[in-house]
Amino acid sequence: MHTHSLKQLSAMLQSKQVSATELATHYLNRIEASNLNAFTHVDRGLTLAQANAADQALAAGNATALTGIPIAHKDIFVTRDWRSTAGSRMLENYVSPFDATVVTLFKQAGMVTLGKLNCDEFAMGSGNENSYFGAVKNPWDTSAVPGGSSGGSAAAIAARLTPAATGTDTGGSIRQPAAFCGVTGIKPTYGSVSRYGMIAFASSLDQGGPMAQTAEDCSWLLNAMTGFDEKDSTSVQRDKEDFSRQLNQDIKGLRIGVPREFFGAGLASDVEQAVRTALAEYEKLGATLVDISLPKTELSIPVYYIIAPAEASSNLSRFDGVRYGHRAADYKDLNDMYRKTRTEGFGDEVKRRILTGAYVLSHGYYDAYYLQAQKIRRLIAQDFQAAFAQCDVIMGPVAPTVAWDLGDKSDDPVANYLADIFTLSTSLAGLPGMSIPCGFGQGEKNSKRPVGLQIIGNYFAEAKLLNVAHQYQQATDWHTKSPE
Numbered sequence: 001m002h003t004h005s006l007k008q009l010s011a012m013l014q015s016k017q018v019s020a021t022e023l024a025t026h027y028l029n030r031i032e033a034s035n036l037n038a039f040t041h042v043d044r045g046l047t048l049a050q051a052n053a054a055d056q057a058l059a060a061g062n063a064t065a066l067t068g069i070p071i072a073h074k075d076i077f078v079t080r081d082w083r084s085t086a087g088s089r090m091l092e093n094y095v096s097p098f099d100a101t102v103v104t105l106f107k108q109a110g111m112v113t114l115g116k117l118n119c120d121e122f123a124m125g126s127g128n129e130n131s132y133f134g135a136v137k138n139p140w141d142t143s144a145v146p147g148g149s150s151g152g153s154a155a156a157i158a159a160r161l162t163p164a165a166t167g168t169d170t171g172g173s174i175r176q177p178a179a180f181c182g183v184t185g186i187k188p189t190y191g192s193v194s195r196y197g198m199i200a201f202a203s204s205l206d207q208g209g210p211m212a213q214t215a216e217d218c219s220w221l222l223n224a225m226t227g228f229d230e231k232d233s234t235s236v237q238r239d240k241e242d243f244s245r246q247l248n249q250d251i252k253g254l255r256i257g258v259p260r261e262f263f264g265a266g267l268a269s270d271v272e273q274a275v276r277t278a279l280a281e282y283e284k285l286g287a288t289l290v291d292i293s294l295p296k297t298e299l300s301i302p303v304y305y306i307i308a309p310a311e312a313s314s315n316l317s318r319f320d321g322v323r324y325g326h327r328a329a330d331y332k333d334l335n336d337m338y339r340k341t342r343t344e345g346f347g348d349e350v351k352r353r354i355l356t357g358a359y360v361l362s363h364g365y366y367d368a369y370y371l372q373a374q375k376i377r378r379l380i381a382q383d384f385q386a387a388f389a390q391c392d393v394i395m396g397p398v399a400p401t402v403a404w405d406l407g408d409k410s411d412d413p414v415a416n417y418l419a420d421i422f423t424l425s426t427s428l429a430g431l432p433g434m435s436i437p438c439g440f441g442q443g444e445k446n447s448k449r450p451v452g453l454q455i456i457g458n459y460f461a462e463a464k465l466l467n468v469a470h471q472y473q474q475a476t477d478w479h480t481k482s483p484e
Ligand code: GLN
Pocket: 123, 124, 125, 126, 148, 149, 168, 169, 170, 171, 172, 173, 174, 201, 308, 420
């Protein structure tokens, strides 16, 4: 049952071959038996109550196509019932008084929440090793990282502990873990999915999106989670669209831009080979490859690692021991309370970013770093517009290597940052991007580790991206592979 797509599960639920309660129980049992550390909070009673409500809706005939299908949420989306930790000691026992808009939308669609998924602390990381609740293991090889920051989401889907999950992507955190775990994920255009109740990291970059086995599944989830939200000041006002509408369109004549800068010296040969094979498959499907250039790709690393920490230093100032979560037990005065609370509550990477962010925003450095980064951010976005004059979508690797070993980069923040080279520019430009499984590499350990193909589109081209991904998934079977 756990190998089924959302479409199959939906058909089984509607025809009463399985009940929402049976389905939820099946997945809860799998979660309980797994040792990947993918979840931060599971509560059988809460899940089964939602499943029961879904069964009643199905019996009464007022169900949607998603009613009764289980989903799990990255622990960065706040939930009224489950704890909301953002992977941080700061919020270890925090329970939100409200649900994030995304959580509400999936509830309204009748989906059943399985629990909360582990992630890097405040979504800062590329390996899910920055979680206060411990690293998540990659189900393909438990000595490898699952990618990050939505590592719990990707690992849980790959191990078939849930058929669907939410993730968030600030600089690659949906696409890169999807690639490392061999699942499908899409980061929509900035502003498409409400950020209300998504614990903030870098507000001008943060964007929620779905992760699942297939592009078709992602289109169903995107249909439910996208839409204008007056509670999010950067939410885009657009007509509702059906992201599944183009899935079956022929892609003959599709022009695929292949950026030179994504195939340079840093790209591992096993990843390059899998990606080139995927591009050849697209040619067989009738697409043509166009050589393009995204000349500022390299600059996306310094630019992102100035802008994201700057915004994080401001967003995380709310964790002061007064309003949310952890407060130090002993302190002399108010300043001492702030200092001890934040010293105890935040992990090393979060502190590093707060310090960097405060520095680049400070008097005397603001012009030299922050303002300069904003200007280059604009140029990076312009590079993409020039490229889209020559092609319909852009394709390349998601990351320079397959998943690395747990512990390998945990003491080296810069090594982590460099691994984000192919995902950051899309985020800085606010464009939609996705990752689909396209083969396996060996890494250095000669183990079998998934490779992802990145597909980038112009603003609001999600339906096109999903079409392009779906056509590939009709012709290949990488997305059906699971580590069992
Ligand atoms: N790896 C990047 C970082 O650490 C991206 C994280 C994300 O997209 N949330 O900031």
